[in-house]
Structure formats: structure tokens, C-alpha cells
Amino acid sequence: MTQFESRNITMMMDLYEMTMAYGYFKENDTEKKVAFDVFYRKNPDGGGFSIFAGLEQVIEYLENMHFDDVDVEYFRSLNLFDEAFLTYLKNFRFHGDVYAFEEGTIMYPNEPVVTVVAPLIEAQLVETAILAQINHQSLIATKARRIVKAAAGRGVSDFGARRAHNMDAAIYGARASYIGGVNGTATVSAGQMFGIPVGGTHAHSWVMEHSDELTAFRSYAKVFPNNCTLLVDTYDVLKSGVPNAIKVFQEMKDAGIPLTRYGIRLDSGDLAYLSRKARKMLDKAGFTDAKIVVSNSLDEYTITSILSQGGCIDSFGVGERMITAKTDPVFGAVYKICAVEENGKFAPRIKVSETVEKITNPGLKSVYRVYDEEGHAVADLITGFDEKVDFSTPYRYVDPEKPWKNRSYENCTAKPLLHKVIEGGKRLTKTKTLQELQAYVKKQLDNEIWEEEQRFENPHKHYIDMSPDYYEMKMSMLHNIRTV
Structure with a gap:
């Protein structure tokens, strides 16, 4: 067995990511870009919110992705990949863009907290490491x-x-x-x-x-x-x-x-x-x-x-x-493809399931936190990536759980939650101290997040709304899939 002096964290992946990457390589899909979202489906312990953590380690991982000779030799020993692909791995680096919530942000189910936009192989290979960091640290x-x-x-x-x-x-x-x-x-x-x-x-x-x-x-x-x-x-x-x-x-x-x-x-x-x-x-x-x-x-x-x-x-x-978060030890964030580049534009993709909670939100998206006049967070709003959001007048939105109701935000403000943190494989944001992150969490919970959402028992459910255009796009995709 090949010996090595230290581990390369790039190798922390499921094998299926490498077999898919090899398949894409053989199909000459090394440059086509895709987008993947990281999101989760429920708060642990029946809580009203979760805390987004682990982003710093994700950025460090992506900036330093590479395969050493010993890693390539290990893949050669599996007898699954040809020499052209192994040569590709020797020169591998992550060149994608990453959008993410600021670390320490209070987050809720079914909204993208990280979006990876990268060449297909690169976006596929990073799944396990990203989820391992975010699932663990967000849970704890x-x-x-x-x-x-x-x-x-x-x-x-x-x-x-x-x-x-x-x-x-x-x-x-x-x-x-x-x-x-x-x-x-x-x-x-x-x-x-x-x-x-x-x-x-x-x-x-x-x-x-x-x-x-x-x-x-x-x-x-x-x-x-x-x-x-x-x-x-x-x-x-x-x-x-x-x-x-x-x-x-x-x-x-x-x-x-x-x-x-x-x-x-x-x-x-x-x-x-x-x-x-x-x-x-x-x-x-x-x-x-x-x-x-x-x-x-x-x-x-x-x-x-x-x-x-x-x-x-x-x-x-x-x-x-x-x-160990003993009472509910699994966080459950997932990494799902949401868009594929076609003719220079990103076409949305959606996963459909008999389990309603597993139907994904398609396409490139923006997420806004909506605040009332007193600075309380009343909802999060999902829109298309390039949609313009104007809160200077009442803003009509769709509650996806009650789409028949005609609802609007009035006298509200909003701030975007997804920010580009990596561009072309290079970090854009400076590292924050843990003291800064801890203070940021406390500020949100003391001043912005409703006390009712912070109850241990039967917490108030935070609303995840959609813009009308985004909701219609999602429903149209579901209708077309049903038709097929």
C-alpha cells in the first residue's frame, strides 16, 4: 500500500463524485458550467432556526484543492480511470464562483445558503467536503x-x-x-x-x-x-x-x-x-x-x-x-444541481419527488431577508438571480404554502443574503474572527429574530416566500414535467 506523510483534504470525497467526474471528462464536459445549491430541510430539535457555520473551512478547502502524486497513484490503483483523466487530475484546481450567506447568519430550511457556480467536474467534486463542514458546524x-x-x-x-x-x-x-x-x-x-x-x-x-x-x-x-x-x-x-x-x-x-x-x-x-x-x-x-x-x-x-x-x-x-448534538445529531444539508449552462445562459433544473419536501427550488436565485419598520425579520424572500426587488412601494409576494392568498410587504426593507465569496477559485472576503462571528449571531438573535422563533417548544415558523415571477417559473417547470 502506498504510504504518505500527511493527508490531502481534497481526497475527502465520495467515490461517486470521481466516477461522475470521469464520465463528464469522457463526454468532453470539462468546461460546461453548472450551479449547485446547498440547503437543508428541517431545523434540528424541532427548533425555529439554525446557524450557518463552517464557511471559512469551505473557502480554505476550495482555494487549496489539488491532487498530489500519491493521490493520483491511488486513483490509478483502482483501475477505473484512464491516463488522460489522471493527467487532468494532476493539474486540477477549482476555478469556480461561490455565493454564500455570511458565516453566522441565522438561516431557515429550503433556502440556498451556498451556491457553487463552476465547470461541471469541479462543481461535482466538491460536494462531500462542503457538506461535511457545513452539516457539522451548523449543527453544533x-x-x-x-x-x-x-x-x-x-x-x-x-x-x-x-x-x-x-x-x-x-x-x-x-x-x-x-x-x-x-x-x-x-x-x-x-x-x-x-x-x-x-x-x-x-x-x-x-x-x-x-x-x-x-x-x-x-x-x-x-x-x-x-x-x-x-x-x-x-x-x-x-x-x-x-x-x-x-x-x-x-x-x-x-x-x-x-x-x-x-x-x-x-x-x-x-x-x-x-x-x-x-x-x-x-x-x-x-x-x-x-x-x-x-x-x-x-x-x-x-x-x-x-x-x-x-x-x-x-x-x-x-x-x-x-x-455531538446528541438529541438530534444529523443536520441534513444537501447539495443539488439547480442550473446548467446552455447557449451562454443558465437553464434551471428541478428535482421532483413524491415527497413534497424533496422538490427543489430551480435556477440561480437570490435570497433577501425582509424587515419591518422596527427591524424585525418578518420573512425571507427567494427571487430569480437577476430580478429587481423594489420595496419603495408595497411588494407583492407568494407564500408557496398558500399561493392563493394575495399578499404584500408594506413599509418593509430587504437585504440580500447571498454574497460572492469566491471568484475564479480565489477568495474575495477577509477572514473574520470567531469573536466577530459570535457577536454577529448574538446581534441577530437579540435585535432581528422574533423571540417566538427562538422558543424550544412549538417555535413560530419563519416564512420563506417567493417573488411572483420566481414562483410562476417553478410551477411552470413542475407542470411541464407532469405533462411529460
Whole structure:
């Protein structure tokens, strides 16, 4: 077997993409351009929205696509492709254009969040890698946001690396979690790569390695006097853990050591009950500013329950249920062809299914977010790519679920959501920091997106409307297919 020193992420594809590319190559379709849309069909956990994440990694992937000699040799070993095609792969680069939502944009089902316009082979080969990044990071960012909302202003940190599906899932899951609103991560490589604040104290093994709990706490406080959060549930939270922590805090105070960042962590048991009891004990001892951090299989539902029971908690460490989005672990974005270049123009294509939700929106499109006078997002509007949208007067639109109703936007404004981010294979946009992306998500949810859409249970459904011309085009294509 051929050995290689490092992986080439370009090879992260399904084989059928390469077999189709070879078919197109044999048919001399290397230059014909097509358009593919990335969209998804439902929000995870029955939510009212999702968060678009992973675009930065998609751009990096497309800019750096290439096949090394070892990759070409691997394809040769499959005995599926001729030498002319393998030579084509040696010189392969992505030369297409990409339109996308800004990373961090609140998004909804059945609207294109990425559109790839490229030569047919190039557009086909990128499918798996694009979907892998967007499906994963959008899922985790959306889950993280739900958990942050449940925490109601308390800190949330990503503790998920050891339960992630692999190392990449841990690193990019931490990135997505931060976009979704968490304060930091325990994953060092994610902190190094993306500038995410990192945090961590000690495990039960620290306590168990020492001769007794009090000695373990004293030793840790000596090493980290300015970051002293003690794990108090190794043996007995209320009878030994919290009392020993209080004893150490008092010793530090008596020694003149400033108590800046300090507190306790609970990782098991009835977190609502134990945190209430621990808070009383800490306050009675005079340590009213000591923080209580909890962890242990938390998500938005358990956090909501703990807080509703009066849990006295300052921050949450959330692991497996966020990093794997355990309650609904598949995002389900798809990559579908929507247009093919014919005689210098893009002709729309549509996929038809007996399952109504799987009928695609054809053609090159624009997507607008429509706002009322107070700046609330009332709907998203899909139009043809070159359609002019004028909101200076009432704008008639079609609700595709109730097309018989005559409806208009009045006193509204709109902004386009799809922007060209790659042209001719080269990036057009600058990289944003995760802090900027996180702030962008928060701004939308605080100021633009209806609170009713942010409910965990029975959220308001965001409207995805169509321009009359676009809707008629789609219906005409469906009618013609039925006729055939």
C-alpha cells in the first residue's frame, strides 16, 4: 500500500463524485458550467432556526484543492480511470464562483445558503467536503445556541473533546460552539487555532492520587492560587468536598492570597439540590463570590430543569450532548444541481419527488431577508438571480404554502443574503474572527429574530416566500414535467 506523510483534504470525497467526474471528462464536459445549491430541510430539535457555520473551512478547502502524486497513484490503483483523466487530475484546481450567506447568519430550511457556480467536474467534486463542514458546524453552532439560551446569561464552556466523534470533530465542534455563543473551550488545539479562550482545572484523578481530599485541594491551590476551582464530588460533596474547599479558601485568605478566580465544580449527583446546599455553605463561610460550576451530561433541557428548581449555578461545562448534538445529531444539508449552462445562459433544473419536501427550488436565485419598520425579520424572500426587488412601494409576494392568498410587504426593507465569496477559485472576503462571528449571531438573535422563533417548544415558523415571477417559473417547470 502506498504510504504518505500527511493527508490531502481534497481526497475527502465520495467515490461517486470521481466516477461522475470521469464520465463528464469522457463526454468532453470539462468546461460546461453548472450551479449547485446547498440547503437543508428541517431545523434540528424541532427548533425555529439554525446557524450557518463552517464557511471559512469551505473557502480554505476550495482555494487549496489539488491532487498530489500519491493521490493520483491511488486513483490509478483502482483501475477505473484512464491516463488522460489522471493527467487532468494532476493539474486540477477549482476555478469556480461561490455565493454564500455570511458565516453566522441565522438561516431557515429550503433556502440556498451556498451556491457553487463552476465547470461541471469541479462543481461535482466538491460536494462531500462542503457538506461535511457545513452539516457539522451548523449543527453544533445551533445546538450550542440553544444551550446558551437555556443558561440564561450564565457562562457555558465546551467540555466535549473526549466525547467527540474524532479529533477534527472536537476541534471544529469547539469552533462552532463558540460561534453559537459559548464562552470558551477546554480543547487546547481549538484555543490555539482559533483564539477561543481556554479553561480547565483538575479531574477526580488529582484528588484520588493524593493521600486525602484536603491535601489534594491544598496542593492545587498552591500551584494555581489565581485560578482555583476545586472539584468537590470525588467522595462526598456536602460532608467533605465543600467543607474542604472552604477550609482551603480560608487558608488562602488568611495567608493574604487574593481570591480572584475561585470556586467549586460539581460533576455528579442532583445538581440543583447540591448547588443550592453548596451555595448556602459558601455564603455562610463568607465566600459569597465563589463560583459554582457544574458539568455532567448537560444540554438545554437539563439546564432548564436545573435552573427551574432553583439551582445556584454560575456556569456550565457542557460536553457530549453539545459536541455531538446528541438529541438530534444529523443536520441534513444537501447539495443539488439547480442550473446548467446552455447557449451562454443558465437553464434551471428541478428535482421532483413524491415527497413534497424533496422538490427543489430551480435556477440561480437570490435570497433577501425582509424587515419591518422596527427591524424585525418578518420573512425571507427567494427571487430569480437577476430580478429587481423594489420595496419603495408595497411588494407583492407568494407564500408557496398558500399561493392563493394575495399578499404584500408594506413599509418593509430587504437585504440580500447571498454574497460572492469566491471568484475564479480565489477568495474575495477577509477572514473574520470567531469573536466577530459570535457577536454577529448574538446581534441577530437579540435585535432581528422574533423571540417566538427562538422558543424550544412549538417555535413560530419563519416564512420563506417567493417573488411572483420566481414562483410562476417553478410551477411552470413542475407542470411541464407532469405533462411529460
